[in-house]
Amino acid sequence: MTLTKSDKILVTCGLPYSNGTAHIGHLRTYIPGDAYVRYLKRFGFDVRFVCGSDTHGAPIELAAEEAGITPQKLVEKYHAHFKNIFEILNIGVDFYGTTEAPYHYKRAQTIIRTLEENGYVEARDVELPYCNTCKTFLADRFLVGTCPYCGALARGDECDQGCQRYLDADQLIDPRCVICGSPAIKRKTRHHFLKLPAFTDFLIKFNEQLKGTPLARNYALGWIRQGLKDWGISRDLKWGIPYPGDEKLVLYVWAENYAGYISFTEEWARQTGADWKDYWIQGGKVVNFIGADIVYHHAVFWPAILKGVNYNTPYAIVASGMVKVEGHGLSKSRGFVIDIEEDFIKQGIDLDSVRYYILSYTGHTKDLDFVWKDFQSKLNNELVGILGNYAYRVLLFIHKNFKKIPEGTLETPVDKQIDEAVNKIHEAFHDFKFKEAVDATMQLAAYGNVLFQQCEPWKTIKLDLKQCQNDLYQCLQLLKAIAILIEPALPSIAERIWQQLGQKGSVHDTNVENCKEALKAGADLPKPEVLFTKIPDEAVDKLATGLNTRIESARSKAN
RNA sequence: AGCGGGGUGGGGUAGCCAGGAUAUCCCGCGGGGCUCAUAACCCCGAGAUCAAUAGUUCAAAUCUAUUCCCCGCUACCA
Numbered sequence: 001m002t003l004t005k006s007d008k009i010l011v012t013c014g015l016p017y018s019n020g021t022a023h024i025g026h027l028r029t030y031i032p033g034d035a036y037v038r039y040l041k042r043f044g045f046d047v048r049f050v051c052g053s054d055t056h057g058a059p060i061e062l063a064a065e066e067a068g069i070t071p072q073k074l075v076e077k078y079h080a081h082f083k084n085i086f087e088i089l090n091i092g093v094d095f096y097g098t099t100e101a102p103y104h105y106k107r108a109q110t111i112i113r114t115l116e117e118n119g120y121v122e123a124r125d126v127e128l129p130y131c132n133t134c135k136t137f138l139a140d141r142f143l144v145g146t147c148p149y150c151g152a153l154a155r156g157d158e159c160d161q162g163c164q165r166y167l168d169a170d171q172l173i174d175p176r177c178v179i180c181g182s183p184a185i186k187r188k189t190r191h192h193f194l195k196l197p198a199f200t201d202f203l204i205k206f207n208e209q210l211k212g213t214p215l216a217r218n219y220a221l222g223w224i225r226q227g228l229k230d231w232g233i234s235r236d237l238k239w240g241i242p243y244p245g246d247e248k249l250v251l252y253v254w255a256e257n258y259a260g261y262i263s264f265t266e267e268w269a270r271q272t273g274a275d276w277k278d279y280w281i282q283g284g285k286v287v288n289f290i291g292a293d294i295v296y297h298h299a300v301f302w303p304a305i306l307k308g309v310n311y312n313t314p315y316a317i318v319a320s321g322m323v324k325v326e327g328h329g330l331s332k333s334r335g336f337v338i339d340i341e342e343d344f345i346k347q348g349i350d351l352d353s354v355r356y357y358i359l360s361y362t363g364h365t366k367d368l369d370f371v372w373k374d375f376q377s378k379l380n381n382e383l384v385g386i387l388g389n390y391a392y393r394v395l396l397f398i399h400k401n402f403k404k405i406p407e408g409t410l411e412t413p414v415d416k417q418i419d420e421a422v423n424k425i426h427e428a429f430h431d432f433k434f435k436e437a438v439d440a441t442m443q444l445a446a447y448g449n450v451l452f453q454q455c456e457p458w459k460t461i462k463l464d465l466k467q468c469q470n471d472l473y474q475c476l477q478l479l480k481a482i483a484i485l486i487e488p489a490l491p492s493i494a495e496r497i498w499q500q501l502g503q504k505g506s507v508h509d510t511n512v513e514n515c516k517e518a519l520k521a522g523a524d525l526p527k528p529e530v531l532f533t534k535i536p537d538e539a540v541d542k543l544a545t546g547l548n549t550r551i552e553s554a555r556s557k558a559n
Numbered sequence: 560a561g562c563g564g565g566g567u568g569g570g571g572u573a574g575c576c577a578g579g580a581u582a583u584c585c586c587g588c589g590g591g592g593c594u595c596a597u598a599a600c601c602c603c604g605a606g607a608u609c610a611a612u613a614g615u616u617c618a619a620a621u622c623u624a625u626u627c628c629c630c631g632c633u634a635c636c637a
Contacts, residue, residue, distance in 0.1 A: 058637090158636065160636095225562085226562065235635075292563095361572095363572080366572095393596035452595075452596090534599095
């Protein structure tokens with residue numbers, strides 16, 4: 001079972017949690033997701049891309065409390081932020097929604113109600129921590145106490161200031177309410193549970209035939225084999241989607257956020273006249289891009305829910321490796337973070353080169369360690385030296401000497417190179433190997449440099465004009481193919497090459513078959529501009545120093 | 560601790576599932592060339608006991624076992 005041109009394909013990315021700004025970790029799923037969508041489009045597939053903000057849960061309720069604003073205000077702010085950042089990065093979503101919208105509430109509650117009707121949910125009494133002063137049950141994030149391992153002040157879910165271990169709320173010594181400081185007491189209450197074990201056989205079969213990165217599949221299968229247990233889907237929080245039929249509780253975020261994949265499709269369909277059922281009920285191929293840290297939600301909980309309401313389950317789950325900064329796991333509080341707005345946009349970093357770095361520095365399933373020096377080297381050596389240089393030297397040479405596209409016909413060597421690259425790219429993105437796809441395109445540019453060098457047009461222009469023109473024609477046709485094939489990785493740059501080639505329309509509307517569509521001899525060629533500028537050593541040193549300062553000050557603050 | 564992923568010249572990376580002769584490619588490094596191009600481009604070269612140990616085999620980076628190291632997850636963080 002592989003994708004065909006008649007499939008209705010829907011791509012989604014893990015929803016960014018709206019309690020903070022966009023950082024490089026988000027890009028690890030959004031950029032490959034977007035590139036994948038663009039590859040599919042260039043190769044003529046029928047694909048849509050939806051995504052949105054995840055707006056509920058304890059951390060947001062708490063962050064709003066601390067900031068002295070309503071959760072609504074908080075999530076609206078970050079929702080707008082993410083939407084904007086993704087636009088600037090050319091993440092070409094068809095719809096960017098939010099889980100704090102009526103269309104989402106409706107879809108999420110309908111799913112839960114249907115699960116209940118189908119007998120997959122059970123209410124059960126449990127004992128949970130309670131604050132007598134605030135008259136509320138305390139989710140783990142609302143508890144503080146002493147860490148049993150290191151003695152630091154810890155939260156109910158994690159020893160965030162001390163040893164960084166994940167904790168169970170029960171392990172905390174002297175648990176207290178985070179709002180008022182009163183000691184937490186145990187009190188009986190009633191919660192709702194999804195009967196996950198009922199889905200065991202289904203989930204094994206589902207994961208065995210699941211496409212995407214093997215990482216996702218193996219991980220989930222291991223988890224399922226260890227035995228599934230009932231899974232709590234309600235929480236004692238004020239902020240969230242009311243639990244249908246038990247409105248003093250809210251739906252657990254992980255029981256409703258990925259319903260956004262459906263609700264966003266519905267809302268997009270409503271606005272455009274499409275049919276969401278094409279994706280979620282009558283066939284359709286859904287591809288989820290996520291980080292490796294949330295595989296079990298997407299390969300275990302979510303497909304179980306979908307199965308429980310008889311909706312279409314994902315075709316593929318594409319899990320990326322994690323992002324590190326200067327060798328450390330991402331951590332805002334410790335300063336190991338690259339913020340998209342502060343560190344890239346405001347510093348004037350070319351965003352297509354960021355896309356390139358994310359896609360081609362390492363394989364999609366491996367951890368990516370962001371180091372400013374490496375970023376510089378990829379940009380200066382590969383984008384400037386290979387791609388930018390090739391485009392510029394060819395276009396400038398022709399512009400200087402002819403002003404227009406010279407006479408010529410595409411000959412076998414170049415024709416063959418293009419075919420090989422197209423095949424390689426096709427295979428690579430079907431296997432979710434984005435680095436391979438991008439590298440194959442860059443190899444085409446490297447080949448172009450060899451070609452230009454060997455033809456020596458600066459000599460032939462004086463000795464054999466006809467030969468010279470035909471050689472340059474080869475170079476131009478190759479550049480046209482490169483523009484189309486690099487579009488998924490570098491959409492802005494591809495468009496600029498397209499325009500510099502004097503082509504009509506937009507490269508975003510091209511198909512891979514246009515690669516070899518003959519260029520019109522005699523058409524005017526505008527004066528080219530360089531595509532990329534190198535980052536000088538001093539600039540990159542400054543950026544690296546800024547990062548180190550951030551890390552240092554975070555460290556001294558912690559001590 | 561359990562489960563999953565990974566370890567290949569200085570950095571990154573391909574090859575591993577379906578074992579085969581000089582282990583791929585990019586960057587960096589050394590030498591040469593070109594002069595159209597953003598000191599860019601092209602060619603040649605040096606550099607790796609493929610994490611370790613034991614085993615299977617005519618043959619192991621690749622298969623098996625054990626060990627070490629890194630990362631993620633472990634159901635109330637998302």
